[in-house]
Amino acid sequence: MADIVLSELVKEYPGGVRALDSLDLTIDDGEFFALLGPSGCGKTTLLRSIAGLETVTSGRIEIGGRDVTALQPGARDLAMVFQDYALFPHMTVRDNIAYPLKIKKVGRAERHGTADETAEGLSLGGLLARRPGQLSGGQQQRAALARAVASRPRVLLLDEPLSNLDARLRLEARTFLKRLQRELAVTTVFVTHDQAEALAMSDRMAVMEAGRIRQIGTPSAVFHRPASTFVASFIGSTPTNLIDAVVDRDTLTVAGVPMPLPGDVRGQVRGGEELVFAVRPEYLSLHAEARPTGLPGTVAVVENMGVSSLVSLDVAGSIVQVTVPEGAEPALGATGWAVPDPARVLLYRRGDGQLVGSPTQPVSDGPAAGGSASGAAVPAGR
Amino acid sequence: MTPAQWVRRLGFYVVIVLIAAFLAIPVLWLVFAPFDRAPTLTTSLPAWTLHNFATLADNPYALRSLGNSVLLAAGTMVLVTVLGALAAYALSRVRIPGRDGLLYALLLLSSIVTGTAAMVPIFLLVFQLNLIDSQLGVVLVLSGGLLPAAIFIMKDFMDTTPRSYEESARVFGAGPLQILRDVVVPVVRPGIATCAVWTVVQVWGNFLTPFILLRSPEKSPAAVVLYTFYTEGGQPNLGLISAFSLLYSVPVVAMYLFVNRRYGFRFHGGIKR
Numbered sequence: 219m220a221d222i223v224l225s226e227l228v229k230e231y232p233g234g235v236r237a238l239d240s241l242d243l244t245i246d247d248g249e250f251f252a253l254l255g256p257s258g259c260g261k262t263t264l265l266r267s268i269a270g271l272e273t274v275t276s277g278r279i280e281i282g283g284r285d286v287t288a289l290q291p292g293a294r295d296l297a298m299v300f301q302d303y304a305l306f307p308h309m310t311v312r313d314n315i316a317y318p319l320k321i322k323k324v325g326r327a328e329r330h331g332t333a334d335e336t337a338e339g340l341s342l343g344g345l346l347a348r349r350p351g352q353l354s355g356g357q358q359q360r361a362a363l364a365r366a367v368a369s370r371p372r373v374l375l376l377d378e379p380l381s382n383l384d385a386r387l388r389l390e391a392r393t394f395l396k397r398l399q400r401e402l403a404v405t406t407v408f409v410t411h412d413q414a415e416a417l418a419m420s421d422r423m424a425v426m427e428a429g430r431i432r433q434i435g436t437p438s439a440v441f442h443r444p445a446s447t448f449v450a451s452f453i454g455s456t457p458t459n460l461i462d463a464v465v466d467r468d469t470l471t472v473a474g475v476p477m478p479l480p481g482d483v484r485g486q487v488r489g490g491e492e493l494v495f496a497v498r499p500e501y502l503s504l505h506a507e508a509r510p511t512g513l514p515g516t517v518a519v520v521e522n523m524g525v526s527s528l529v530s531l532d533v534a535g536s537i538v539q540v541t542v543p544e545g546a547e548p549a550l551g552a553t554g555w556a557v558p559d560p561a562r563v564l565l566y567r568r569g570d571g572q573l574v575g576s577p578t579q580p581v582s583d584g585p586a587a588g589g590s591a592s593g594a595a596v597p598a599g600r
Numbered sequence: 601m602t603p604a605q606w607v608r609r610l611g612f613y614v615v616i617v618l619i620a621a622f623l624a625i626p627v628l629w630l631v632f633a634p635f636d637r638a639p640t641l642t643t644s645l646p647a648w649t650l651h652n653f654a655t656l657a658d659n660p661y662a663l664r665s666l667g668n669s670v671l672l673a674a675g676t677m678v679l680v681t682v683l684g685a686l687a688a689y690a691l692s693r694v695r696i697p698g699r700d701g702l703l704y705a706l707l708l709l710s711s712i713v714t715g716t717a718a719m720v721p722i723f724l725l726v727f728q729l730n731l732i733d734s735q736l737g738v739v740l741v742l743s744g745g746l747l748p749a750a751i752f753i754m755k756d757f758m759d760t761t762p763r764s765y766e767e768s769a770r771v772f773g774a775g776p777l778q779i780l781r782d783v784v785v786p787v788v789r790p791g792i793a794t795c796a797v798w799t800v801v802q803v804w805g806n807f808l809t810p811f812i813l814l815r816s817p818e819k820s821p822a823a824v825v826l827y828t829f830y831t832e833g834g835q836p837n838l839g840l841i842s843a844f845s846l847l848y849s850v851p852v853v854a855m856y857l858f859v860n861r862r863y864g865f866r867f868h869g870g871i872k873r
Binding site for chain 1: 762764765767768769770771772773774775778782783786787789
């Protein structure tokens with residue numbers, strides 16, 4: 219097993235497009251690491267650079283303390299599962315799984331033994347003689363995984379491993395992948411554009427945008443304390459409300475409503491400074507009567523999400539979304555007050571979109587620290 | 601059905617029958633004439649005899665020329681498929697500026713300029729290479745003419761093979777030739793089979809190139825030997841010609857059936873499904 223250390227990695231395509239922009243990243247031994255970002259952010263390029271399928275323009279890639287920057291993919295001792303699985307259509311499942319061992323010149327009997335054993339572990343036992351075309355999507359994915367892990371690589375790379383599965387199967391595969399990774403304890407890097415996948419599966423994740431990493435941390439740290447408005451708007455199944463606010467001495471004016479300025483950011487903002495007030499729909503509560511710290515608005519849209527509903531409030535021309543529990547949906551056109559949970563409010567600078575308070579605070583702390591991180595978030599006075 | 605519909609349907613069938621007869625009668629001639637002692641240009645049921653085949657067996661060049669045809673066709677086929685597959689793989693995977701233009705130019709030149717128009721320069725070239733009256737010379741000239749089209753067809757097949765297959769094999773440590781052998785060739789096998797059969801058919805039917813480049817009758821392929829079957833009076837010897845034509849067409853039909861069964865054709869005038 220091995221850790222992965224990337225330093226000052228640059229990948230520039232002909233034509234001057236910088237897919238990776240001086241990127242530093244350390245992935246620990248045995249970690250399940252997610253690369254998350256919108257399409258075109260460079261996450262797949264980064265994964266392919268680690269695999270050696272892309273030659274980096276400059277920088278270093280180390281796997282297990284060995285500089286592999288100039289090595290061919292095959293010499294890096296890693297395995298990769300492609301988005302389309304890339305199972306060879308002319309080989310049986312057994313031959314597919316045994317193929318990496320064949321390349322490594324393992325004898326026929328031994329490689330078939332290993333293939334059978336690996337397939338058994340991934341419940342592909344009865345399918346060994348079939349061709350990939352005769353397997354379902356989930357079985358193909360498991361066959362591709364079996365082929366990747368059969369050669370016992372030190373690093374496992376997964377490119378959008380779940381995107382070709384249908385929604386139901388994706389949830390099962392998520393649990394399955396996470397358990398498999400834990401059992402093998404192999405350093406695993408996976409790329410996804412689905413924030414829910416990254417939050418659910420990874421030990422740590424990196425959120426990427428435009429060839430740079432915007433934030434690295436545990437899913438809980440990234441979810442509770444996004445480092446910038448970009449991360450805040452990208453993470454979470456419902457988008458974070460980002461409302462313009464202005465500092466006015468000791469108070470914060472949010473969409474025309476004055477709220478007390480929290481004590482711990484008081485020294486870090488100037489009077490008249492423009493900020494962004496961020497709070498997730500889940501951390502707002504909707505009231506039918508006026509509240510001093512409530513944002514008043516009229517109900518514009520109600521979306522049913524199963525156990526809860528997402529209510530869009532029209533607050534002075536901008537939309538604020540609030541999650542309300544089942545059975546508490548307001549009527550369309552009704553007036554309501556959205557009251558933020560003071561412990562969950564975050565403030566960002568309007569200029570660069572960075573978090574006010576502790577931008578340098580380590581965000582890579584463990585899951586337990588996630589609670590304290592949110593506890594340190596701006597307590598708006600009640 | 602109204603009488604007008606009857607008439608229309610009748611007319612339709614008459615046209616169909618005429619077209620079918622037009623296509624079928626020459627084939628019937630090929631089946632019947634070899635077994636007729638004195639065949640003419642009309643198709644009629646013969647008084648069955650193997651006399652024509654016996655005469656053919658006595659001809660010193662006839663059966664030997666079929667072997668020559670096989671040799672030329674096989675040699676050209678191996679050269680065209682191996683070189684064509686390698687070139688098509690490279691052209692499909694490596695980005696070269698002007699790649700498509702180059703391919704189209706080659707295809708255009710090979711299909712328009714070669715053949716009759718290029719025969720004099722080709723003859724001079726082969727002469728300079730000391731390959732006149734050598735079957736190697738014929739194989740090289742034919743391969744050169746067929747390669748562009750073969751590369752074009754095979755590149756089309758290779759383009760449709762997902763790149764992730766090769767990348768996957770690369771990550772497992774396979775080298776370029778290993779990838780070609782284990783992954784690319786098996787995946788594009790129908791394309792290669794198509795090209796191989798197409799090459800064999802082209803060479804089998806080619807008359808001009810071996811006719812000009814080969815001097816000795818014992819090296820000539822069947823297409824050239826067929827041209828020599830005349831009676832003493834200078835008339836075409838229809839008995840020999842028909843018998844030889846039948847023998848000449850059997851291998852191609854057999855190969856077609858074999859390859860179709862074994863590999864499955866995806867040949868629709870060079871356009872794949």
